[in-house]
Amino acid sequence: MPPNRFTSAIRRGFALASPTLVLASAMLAIGLSCPAAAQNDNRVPVPLGSKKNAPVSIAAPPILVVEPVAMMIAAFDTDGDGRVTRDEMRKGVAKSFDAIDTGHTGKLGYIAFSDWAQKWLGDPNALPGAYETDSDSDNQITLAELQAKFDQIFSRLDKDKDGVLTRAELLTIRAFPMGDGGKRGKRGG
Numbered sequence: 559m560p561p562n563r564f565t566s567a568i569r570r571g572f573a574l575a576s577p578t579l580v581l582a583s584a585m586l587a588i589g590l591s592c593p594a595a596a597q598n599d600n601r602v603p604v605p606l607g608s609k610k611n612a613p614v615s616i617a618a619p620p621i622l623v624v625e626p627v628a629m630m631i632a633a634f635d636t637d638g639d640g641r642v643t644r645d646e647m648r649k650g651v652a653k654s655f656d657a658i659d660t661g662h663t664g665k666l667g668y669i670a671f672s673d674w675a676q677k678w679l680g681d682p683n684a685l686p687g688a689y690e691t692d693s694d695s696d697n698q699i700t701l702a703e704l705q706a707k708f709d710q711i712f713s714r715l716d717k718d719k720d721g722v723l724t725r726a727e728l729l730t731i732r733a734f735p736m737g738d739g740g741k742r743g744k745r746g747g
């Protein structure tokens with residue numbers, strides 16, 4: 559191929575490829591800029607004529623968090639419709655209990671219960687804790703005691719009392735970011 563035909567073929571190639579490349583770079587730019595924009599939501603434009611570092615009073619957007627137990631309950635959505643029924647939760651709680659009660663004794667001592675909490679709540683000290691779950695204080699947590707505690711938690715989270723937990727009901731809204739002078743949300747089950 560003579561050089562001039564070769565270069566014109568390359569040009570044609572670029573001419574075809576260019577819109578795709580431009581589109582791809584535009585998408586990349588959007589993809590990169592969106593998270594940055596989201597992170598900068600707290601920034602407020604300083605009005606013209608105001609002093610540069612003057613304090614601006616704004617209401618911080620609420621922070622959405624998920625309690626460890628709500629995270630666990632969300633995972634019990636076995637039919638994948640984004641909602642958790644009491645029945646789905648009870649089956650999930652029973653499975654979580656059996657996974658730790660490997661000897662099938664029907665009860666967990668406090669050490670085994672902290673293993674349960676580590677595995678399913680992500681932390682041995684996450685709530686519900688052993689003392690509040692062990693309702694007869696015999697230092698053993700039975701499946702019935704654990705189910706009763708989860709029933710209480712379900713009722714607390716089921717704000718519209720329709721017997722189903724939506725993802726919105728599993729969220730906790732905090733008015734202030736943690737560690738930013740904000741109040742800690744009430745923990746409990």
Ligand SMILES: [Ca+2]
Pocket residue numbers: 692693694695696697698699700703
């Ligand atoms: Ca007990």
Ligand SMILES: [Ca+2]
Pocket residue numbers: 716717718719720721722723724727
């Ligand atoms: Ca509900």
